[in-house]
Amino acid sequence: MSGPQAPAATAENTPLRRRVTVRGVVQGVGFRPYLYGLATELALAGHVTNTAEGVVVEVEGAASAVAGFCDRIAAQAPPLARVESVHHQEMPPVGGTAFTILASRTDGPARTLVSPDSATCADCLAELADPADRRYRHPFVNCTHCGPRFTIVTDVPYDRANTTMAGFAMCPDCAREYEDPADRRFHAQPVACPACGPRLRLLVAQRSGLRSVEEADPVTEARTLLSRGAILAVKGLGGYHLACDATNRSAVALLRRRKARGDKPFAVMARTADDVRHLVRLSPEERNLLEGRARPVVLMRRRPHPSYATGDSGPAEAVAPGSPDLGVMLPYTPLHHLLLGLPGDPDGPPLLVMTSGNVSGEPIVTDDTEALERLAHLADAWLTHDRPIHVPCDDSVVRVCDGEPLVIRRSRGYAPLPVSLPLPVRPALAVGGDLKNAFCLGAGRRAWLSAHIGDMDDVGTQRAFEQAVAQLESITGVRPESLVSDRHPGYRSARWADRNAAHRPVVRVQHHHAHVAAAMAEHGLDGTRPVIGVAFDGTGHGDDRAVWGGEFLLADYDRFTRFGHLAYVPLPGGDAAVRRPYRMALTHLRAAGIGWSDDLACTAACPPDELRLLERQLERGLNCVPTSSMGRLFDAVSSLAGVCHRAGYEAQAAVELEGAALRAPAEDTTAYAFAVHASEENGGGVVRADPAPVLAAIVGDLRAGIEPALVAARFHRGVTGLVHRICARARERYGLDTVALTGGVFANTLLSSACAATLREDGFTVLRHRLVPPNDGGLALGQLMVAARATPTPTD
Numbered sequence: 001m002s003g004p005q006a007p008a009a010t011a012e013n014t015p016l017r018r019r020v021t022v023r024g025v026v027q028g029v030g031f032r033p034y035l036y037g038l039a040t041e042l043a044l045a046g047h048v049t050n051t052a053e054g055v056v057v058e059v060e061g062a063a064s065a066v067a068g069f070c071d072r073i074a075a076q077a078p079p080l081a082r083v084e085s086v087h088h089q090e091m092p093p094v095g096g097t098a099f100t101i102l103a104s105r106t107d108g109p110a111r112t113l114v115s116p117d118s119a120t121c122a123d124c125l126a127e128l129a130d131p132a133d134r135r136y137r138h139p140f141v142n143c144t145h146c147g148p149r150f151t152i153v154t155d156v157p158y159d160r161a162n163t164t165m166a167g168f169a170m171c172p173d174c175a176r177e178y179e180d181p182a183d184r185r186f187h188a189q190p191v192a193c194p195a196c197g198p199r200l201r202l203l204v205a206q207r208s209g210l211r212s213v214e215e216a217d218p219v220t221e222a223r224t225l226l227s228r229g230a231i232l233a234v235k236g237l238g239g240y241h242l243a244c245d246a247t248n249r250s251a252v253a254l255l256r257r258r259k260a261r262g263d264k265p266f267a268v269m270a271r272t273a274d275d276v277r278h279l280v281r282l283s284p285e286e287r288n289l290l291e292g293r294a295r296p297v298v299l300m301r302r303r304p305h306p307s308y309a310t311g312d313s314g315p316a317e318a319v320a321p322g323s324p325d326l327g328v329m330l331p332y333t334p335l336h337h338l339l340l341g342l343p344g345d346p347d348g349p350p351l352l353v354m355t356s357g358n359v360s361g362e363p364i365v366t367d368d369t370e371a372l373e374r375l376a377h378l379a380d381a382w383l384t385h386d387r388p389i390h391v392p393c394d395d396s397v398v399r400v401c402d403g404e405p406l407v408i409r410r411s412r413g414y415a416p417l418p419v420s421l422p423l424p425v426r427p428a429l430a431v432g433g434d435l436k437n438a439f440c441l442g443a444g445r446r447a448w449l450s451a452h453i454g455d456m457d458d459v460g461t462q463r464a465f466e467q468a469v470a471q472l473e474s475i476t477g478v479r480p481e482s483l484v485s486d487r488h489p490g491y492r493s494a495r496w497a498d499r500n501a502a503h504r505p506v507v508r509v510q511h512h513h514a515h516v517a518a519a520m521a522e523h524g525l526d527g528t529r530p531v532i533g534v535a536f537d538g539t540g541h542g543d544d545r546a547v548w549g550g551e552f553l554l555a556d557y558d559r560f561t562r563f564g565h566l567a568y569v570p571l572p573g574g575d576a577a578v579r580r581p582y583r584m585a586l587t588h589l590r591a592a593g594i595g596w597s598d599d600l601a602c603t604a605a606c607p608p609d610e611l612r613l614l615e616r617q618l619e620r621g622l623n624c625v626p627t628s629s630m631g632r633l634f635d636a637v638s639s640l641a642g643v644c645h646r647a648g649y650e651a652q653a654a655v656e657l658e659g660a661a662l663r664a665p666a667e668d669t670t671a672y673a674f675a676v677h678a679s680e681e682n683g684g685g686v687v688r689a690d691p692a693p694v695l696a697a698i699v700g701d702l703r704a705g706i707e708p709a710l711v712a713a714r715f716h717r718g719v720t721g722l723v724h725r726i727c728a729r730a731r732e733r734y735g736l737d738t739v740a741l742t743g744g745v746f747a748n749t750l751l752s753s754a755c756a757a758t759l760r761e762d763g764f765t766v767l768r769h770r771l772v773p774p775n776d777g778g779l780a781l782g783q784l785m786v787a788a789r790a791t792p793t794p795t796d
Helices: 031-041 063-075 124-130 173-180 219-228 249-259 283-289 333-342 368-375 459-476 492-499 511-522 575-579 581-591 601-605 608-620 630-642 654-660 690-702 706-734 749-762 776-792
Strands: 015-025 043-051 054-062 081-089 099-101 200-206 209-213 232-235 242-247 266-269 297-301 325-329 349-354 381-385 397-401 404-409 419-430 440-449 482-486 506-509 533-542 547-555 560-567 571-572 626-627 675-678 686-691 738-742 765-767
Touching: 015 063, 031 043, 031 054, 031 063, 031 099, 054 325, 063 081, 063 560, 063 765, 099 266, 219 232, 219 242, 219 333, 219 381, 232 368, 242 492, 242 581, 249 381, 249 506, 283 297, 283 404, 297 381, 325 381, 349 459, 368 381, 381 404, 397 749, 404 776, 419 511, 419 776, 440 459, 440 776, 482 492, 482 776, 492 506, 506 511, 506 776, 511 533, 511 547, 511 738, 511 776, 533 706, 547 626, 547 706, 560 706, 560 765, 571 575, 571 581, 571 608, 575 581, 581 601, 581 608, 581 630, 581 690, 601 630, 630 654, 630 690, 630 706, 654 706, 654 749, 675 706, 686 706, 706 749, 738 749, 749 765
Parallel strands: 043 099, 232 381, 266 325, 297 397, 419 482, 482 506, 533 738, 560 686, 738 765
Antiparallel strands: 015 054, 015 081, 043 054, 200 209, 200 381, 232 242, 242 349, 266 349, 297 325, 397 404, 419 440, 533 547, 547 560, 571 626, 675 686
C-alpha cells in the first residue's frame, strides 16, 4: 500500500471528515459493501461510490472512528480485493448521520483494476447442493466473493450495466439481496437465480439437425451423453471447452482425431485434489494451486505405476501420451460441479478431459452461433447458455518448481492483474512474439499482460489479438504513446505494430534481451547493475540474422552483450526441422563429424529419400540458416536417443526427453561435457559452447547399450554443467553474480531446478520466473522495459 499516511487524529470531540481514494482491484469484489459495513460499525456518516479511478469514500464522525476506519481499509479487505494505494484528503465536515452507497461515476480516465474470474466459493457451493435453497443446482450461482469478473466486463466502473449481465433484470428476491447490506450479494453485479438469471440449453447433433433438449435437466442429460462416450462443447467463463470422459479410451481418441491434436496432452478435470492422488505426485504447493481461487491447470508428475482403489479408474493413455506430467484442474464454475456430480447424483465420468473449444491453432470459441458452426465437426452436443462472454480467456497453466509456482500460460484467474514495475514507463503497448502470444500495456509502474492469445499464424488469432488490445486499453485507460515489437522481420505481431503505429514510434527489441528483461522486471531489479542472462529457447531472431536460442547475455534494460552461445549448426528446412527432430539429430551429428550410420535411431527414423535430400541440402547450404538454439539441441538428443523422432506439438521431443531423464537411476551421476572455446566474434570475447563432445559421448553410450533414460539424464546434467561453467567465467571476468534463467527451455523443471541449485551452491543469486511465463508468453513484459529505456521516461 502506498500514498500519504493518514493524518493524526484531532481531539476526540471534534467532528472529522475525510475523503479516501482506494485504488487496486476494488470493484466487483464486494469493496463498497465492505466499506458500508465498516462505516456503519463505527457510526460514521458519509458515502461510497465506484469511479473510473477506483473506490472513493467520504466518512465523517469522531476522529478516532475515522482514523480506525482508514486503518482497517486495506487490513481487512474482502478476499478477492487487492489494495494498491489508499490516499487521504481532509474535507470540511458537512454533518449527517447516514452512510450510503451512491451510483457509480463514469467521469475521468479509467484507472481502477478489474478482478480476474474467481472459482465458486464454499458458501455458493453449499447453496448449490442444498435442496432447501432457492439456488439449488443453479449453474450460475455466485456472490461478491466468486464468479465471473474479467470475462463479462464491457467497461468500467464495474457495475451491472457495464457487464454482460446487463440484459438480465433482477427478480424481486435477487434485488432484495442486492440492496441488503447484510447480504453477501450486496452489490454483487452478476447476481442471479433460476427465476431471473441465465439459462442452460443442451443441443444434440442429429442427422436431421440439432435437437434442443427441453424435457429433461440439461446437465443430467449432458452427463449421460458423456458417460456414453460423447464429446460435448461446454460453455465456460472465458470460452467453450470440449469435454469427454477421460477414462474412455475411444472417446479420448475420437476427440484427439477430431481436433487434429497430434500427441499434445489434454488437461483433465477432477472433483477434488484427492481424486487424482493415485495418478500424480501431489505436493502441498500443488494442492494449494489446485484449490485456490485462480484454479489453473496444474502440471504434476505422473506416478509411473498408479495404484487404483476399488472403483477408481485412471485416464486413458491417450490423454497425455509420452508426457511425464498430467495437467489437472478442479471445477471452477457451478456448471463444472454439476457436470462432475453433486453428492447423491448418479455415477458419471470421474474425470473429464477439458480442452479449449477450437481446432488446434485457432482461438478459443466464445460466441454461441460461432460455436455451432466452428465446433460442428468436433462436438456431438452443446451445453450452452445465454450469458455472453465478452473477453476470451483460456485456462491458465502452472507448475511447481522447487516449491514455487512457475506460470506456463497466464490467463484465466490471473489476467488482467498488473505486474508492478521497478521503474516507471511511458504509456506503451508491447506486442510480444508470434508463439504463445500475450501483449502488454504499460504506464507508470504498472504493466498489464493480456490473457493468453495464442499463435499468431492463424488469421482468427490475429483478429482476437486486435480485439483484446482494444478491450484492455478500454478498461485500463492506457493510451500507448509508442509500440514495441520483436526484431524478427517476419513476425506477424511486429507487422501489426507497424500497421497500427499511426505515427507513433515503434521500438524493436531483441528477443532474448526481452526474455532477460522480463525476469529482471518481475524480480524488481532497477537495471543499475547487469545480470548474466541465460536465455534458452527454440527460436529467436539474432542480431547477426542467425536463429539464436542458446544465449548467455550480460544485460540490463539499456543494452546487452552476447557473452556466449551454443555453437552454430544449420537449421535445415526451418519448420521441417522443428517438426522432425531426427533432422536436427542428423545435422548435429554431421557438425560433430559423426557419420550417419544405420545403427543410430535418428538415421533409421529418416526415410531414405529424405536422408539423401538432407545430405545434399547440408552440403550446399540450401535453406539452412545457422542456429544456436538450445531447444533444437534438446530435439536432436531426443531423436538420437530414440525417444522422439516426430513432434506433433511444440517442444514434444524435449518434453519426452525430460520424461525419460526422470526414469534414470538416481545413483548415476555421469554428465556429458561440452567443449568451451573463445570465439572470434567481437574481437574474440565471445564464448562458444560446442556440443560435439556431447554428441560423441551419446553415440558411444548408445552403442555400448546404455538405456535412453540414462542418456537423457546425463545430457540434462551436461547442460547444467555448461550453464554453471559459463556463468562462472562471466563472474570471473566481470564480477557479476546474479543469473536470470529464462526462455521456454526453462519450463523444464528438471533442468531449471538443477541449474538453480548448482549456481546457488557456488554463491550466485538466481532469478527464475514466477509471475510471467519463461516462454514467449512473458516476452512482452521484457519488451516494455527495454523500450522504456530507449525513450525518455517520466519521473517517479
